[in-house]
Amino acid sequence: MDWSLFGCFRKGHLTYAPDEPELRDRLMAATAGGTAWRCLRCGAFVTDGQHGSGPAAAAPLVKRGKELRGELILRVFAVERFLRFLVIGFAAYGVWRFKYDRAGLQRMYDNALPAIRTLYGDLGFDVNNSRLLKLINESFAFNSRWLTLLAIGLAVYALIELVECIGLWQGQRWGEYFAMVATSIFLPWEVWELARGHITWLKVAALMINLLLVVYLVWTRRLFGVRGGEAAYDARLRTESVIEVEQAALAAASPSTAVTPADAISSRPSRHEQDRTDERPAGQEP
Numbered sequence: 001m002d003w004s005l006f007g008c009f010r011k012g013h014l015t016y017a018p019d020e021p022e023l024r025d026r027l028m029a030a031t032a033g034g035t036a037w038r039c040l041r042c043g044a045f046v047t048d049g050q051h052g053s054g055p056a057a058a059a060p061l062v063k064r065g066k067e068l069r070g071e072l073i074l075r076v077f078a079v080e081r082f083l084r085f086l087v088i089g090f091a092a093y094g095v096w097r098f099k100y101d102r103a104g105l106q107r108m109y110d111n112a113l114p115a116i117r118t119l120y121g122d123l124g125f126d127v128n129n130s131r132l133l134k135l136i137n138e139s140f141a142f143n144s145r146w147l148t149l150l151a152i153g154l155a156v157y158a159l160i161e162l163v164e165c166i167g168l169w170q171g172q173r174w175g176e177y178f179a180m181v182a183t184s185i186f187l188p189w190e191v192w193e194l195a196r197g198h199i200t201w202l203k204v205a206a207l208m209i210n211l212l213l214v215v216y217l218v219w220t221r222r223l224f225g226v227r228g229g230e231a232a233y234d235a236r237l238r239t240e241s242v243i244e245v246e247q248a249a250l251a252a253a254s255p256s257t258a259v260t261p262a263d264a265i266s267s268r269p270s271r272h273e274q275d276r277t278d279e280r281p282a283g284q285e286p
């Protein structure tokens with residue numbers, strides 16, 4: 001799967017005209033349809049797409065290949081976060097409604113109770129053993145301050161999930177940090193819940209997803225200085241960029257134009273670089 005091409009399919013091509021003339025020549029080509037520029041993402045010469053210009057050092061850092069795949073993986077996590085936001089947000093709303101309409105709900109429940117008893121009886125269950133009915137009965141006895149706190153707690157939790165969702169979807173560094181920290185905070189509680197013996201598949205799956213997200217973020221996004229941190233992350237993007245590759249090729253092809261004379265004298269091209277220079281077809285020399 002060519003993730004760079006897929007990225008351009010999603011976002012459109014991104015081209016850039018560097019101020020440096022030699023580099024600019026390498027990134028452009030005259031075609032019948034006008035001047036084509038090399039896409040910084042997929043590397044193809046294209047005449048459409050978003051076009052920028054300026055010094056080569058100011059060229060946008062474009063995610064390519066594996067980095068784009070990582071972006072999509074984070075979006076899957078973002079969707080999962082959005083589902084959590086919906087479920088928890090709905091629960092918060094439910095508790096809030098319950099608090100204000102408790103009398104009405106209790107009346108409804110009392111009215112329906114004979115029918116529920118009959119239904120339970122018909123199904124062969126004993127009403128007095130029903131955990132659900134017991135829970136409903138207990139909840140009518142909750143005091144309203146506790147319900148307020150529960151609703152606020154759930155609403156805050158839902159908002160955290162929403163912010164995580166937005167941050168992961170956009171793939172911004174702040175979002176990755178936020179998601180990583182917020183998810184880690186709830187991990188001990190999730191483990192404790194399972195350790196108490198309250199094991200459900202939903203809880204195990206939720207814990208697994210959260211653990212995966214934390215490890216994935218810290219490792220691939222190099223959060224908190226892991227594997228060289230942000231500097232190493234940007235450096236990796238840069239070494240894989242079309243502009244850097246072309247600059248390196250240019251420097252290898254003609255060391256004297258790419259580096260200052262003083263540098264050229266102090267560092268003669270190595271045997272390896274000379275070999276690469278010889279390999280270049282003469283026609284491509286500037």
Ligand SMILES: [Zn+2]
Nearest residue numbers: 008013039042
């Ligand atoms: Zn492209």
